[in-house]
Amino acid sequence: MSANPFVAIQIGPNSFLEEGTDNVLDILQERGAVNALLLASHSFCYGTAGRAQYRFPDHGAQEPDHMQGGSFIHNRPQYYAKTSIRDFRAPDRDSGGIDIMDEVVPKATSRGMKVYAWINESPFDLVSKHVPGYIHCLEEDMWGRKAWPGCFNNPDFKGLHLGVVEEHVKHYDLAGVALISERRGPLGNVLNLAHNSRNGMHPTCFCQYCRAIARERGINVDRAKAGYVALSEFIAKAAKKERPVDGYFVEFWRILLNYPEILSWEKLWTDGQLQLYKDIYGTVKAIDPKKEAGFHIVHVHSFSPLYRAIIDFSELKRYADWLKPVLYHNCAGVRFQNYVRDLCGGVFGDSTPDKVYRMYYDFLGYEEAPLEELHKTGFSADYVYRETKRSVAAVNDEIPIYPGIDVDIPPGRPPAPENKRSTPDDVGDAVKAAFRGGARGVVISRKYSEMFLDNLSACGDAVRSLR
Numbered sequence: 001m002s003a004n005p006f007v008a009i010q011i012g013p014n015s016f017l018e019e020g021t022d023n024v025l026d027i028l029q030e031r032g033a034v035n036a037l038l039l040a041s042h043s044f045c046y047g048t049a050g051r052a053q054y055r056f057p058d059h060g061a062q063e064p065d066h067m068q069g070g071s072f073i074h075n076r077p078q079y080y081a082k083t084s085i086r087d088f089r090a091p092d093r094d095s096g097g098i099d100i101m102d103e104v105v106p107k108a109t110s111r112g113m114k115v116y117a118w119i120n121e122s123p124f125d126l127v128s129k130h131v132p133g134y135i136h137c138l139e140e141d142m143w144g145r146k147a148w149p150g151c152f153n154n155p156d157f158k159g160l161h162l163g164v165v166e167e168h169v170k171h172y173d174l175a176g177v178a179l180i181s182e183r184r185g186p187l188g189n190v191l192n193l194a195h196n197s198r199n200g201m202h203p204t205c206f207c208q209y210c211r212a213i214a215r216e217r218g219i220n221v222d223r224a225k226a227g228y229v230a231l232s233e234f235i236a237k238a239a240k241k242e243r244p245v246d247g248y249f250v251e252f253w254r255i256l257l258n259y260p261e262i263l264s265w266e267k268l269w270t271d272g273q274l275q276l277y278k279d280i281y282g283t284v285k286a287i288d289p290k291k292e293a294g295f296h297i298v299h300v301h302s303f304s305p306l307y308r309a310i311i312d313f314s315e316l317k318r319y320a321d322w323l324k325p326v327l328y329h330n331c332a333g334v335r336f337q338n339y340v341r342d343l344c345g346g347v348f349g350d351s352t353p354d355k356v357y358r359m360y361y362d363f364l365g366y367e368e369a370p371l372e373e374l375h376k377t378g379f380s381a382d383y384v385y386r387e388t389k390r391s392v393a394a395v396n397d398e399i400p401i402y403p404g405i406d407v408d409i410p411p412g413r414p415p416a417p418e419n420k421r422s423t424p425d426d427v428g429d430a431v432k433a434a435f436r437g438g439a440r441g442v443v444i445s446r447k448y449s450e451m452f453l454d455n456l457s458a459c460g461d462a463v464r465s466l467r
């Protein structure tokens with residue numbers, strides 16, 4: 001480990017507004033040994049901005065804030081000529097009426113801290129509720145209905161996010177930008193339909209722009225739609241325990257054979273997402289090659305062999321300055337439990353969660369507590385070590401891996417009382433495991449406003465103990 005490794009923390013604008021910028025920076029440096037901020041200057045999402053949702057820690061405001069979110073900088077219209085979406089500023093109630101980068105960047109950089117714009121494209125949130133015209137960039141499902149998230153291939157969606165990146169890179173003394181895009185393609189959504197339906201995530205996108213790309217690739221649009229209808233009907237029946245005559249897995253495989261367009265569309269969707277990553281990387285470099293573009297990799301990458309296959313780090317390294325794989329060990333317990341149980345409500349309906357769990361451990365290379373205990377134990381620091389090591393090998397150590405470390409992330413929505421909570425010991429162990437696995441830094445996650453200060457101190461203590 002280097003003498004001064006990258007130690008970033010994710011933080012929302014509200015923390016600086018409510019607790020005072022210099023006070024917060026003092027706490028981050030002294031307790032967490034933090035030297036970089038991922039400042040959520042564009043977010044509609046409680047995963048990155050706003051107060052804690054279920055339990056307030058020992059600092060900051062102690063009541064819900066009912067955040068709307070949006071942009072926390074004073075946007076300049078010249079960057080948004082390529083999108084019809086213009087009015088996305090967070091309301092003054094959330095932003096304090098100020099530009100958060102103007103407030104924080106000079107104070108942080110004067111202390112030698114790096115600042116990144118932490119940009120959340122917020123697919124789980126009802127952005128359309130707040131932003132005029134956002135409905136025109138939404139994805140469409142196979143029935144032609146609008147979905148909640150924006151489409152990566154829609155020019156308005158792309159124009160908005162590239163405008164946000166360009167504006168941040170040009171106007172503030174930043175180290176770079178980092179994107180969080182927590183969604184996956186239509187096949188992944190349909191296989192975890194029970195979970196994703198709760199989040200409004202359906203198989204997408206079949207909008208005019210995606211259909212045009214499909215035609216260029218020679219993919220039959222109607223066959224792809226029909227395939228996803230068949231898959232969705234299969235999953236819906238499986239949820240009602242209506243077992244196909246030949247079994248769940250055989251039926252799933254038969255649908256794939258009958259509609260190979262299902263896989264083609266999964267690839268088309270993912271290529272659209274990754275094209276945005278490439279465009280962001282290129283935009284940053286075209287303005288200032290010294291500035292960085294980093295990417296958050298959603299938790300399911302370490303749960304799903306299918307998602308792991310399609311998001312290939314050995315390709316991502318070509319257009320990322322660093323990757324932050326989510327290795328949230330504590331909340332992984334309850335998240336993985338739910339994930340496996342979901343699978344057994346569909347494709348793996350012939351088996352049981354406990355057996356599928358063992359098989360997935362073999363696929364993924366984990367050794368954790370029994371399935372029925374996971375919500376009470378979380379995953380171990382060994383998970384952080386193994387996943388860090390794999391990630392470093394996957395990028396051939398050519399770009400830094402900065403694992404996301406779980407500090408008081410809610411273990412469930414809402415968390416059950418018996419679910420495992422972060423402790424200083426396990427937080428410290430996770431940080432040490434990340435560096436033992438070859439990480440060149442860590443990202444303390446997922447936002448300062450939900451972290452207890454002793455757990456933050458455990459991160460700093462672990463980093464200092466390794467120097």
Ligand SMILES: [Zn+2]
Nearest residue numbers: 151205207210
């Ligand atoms: Zn589309």
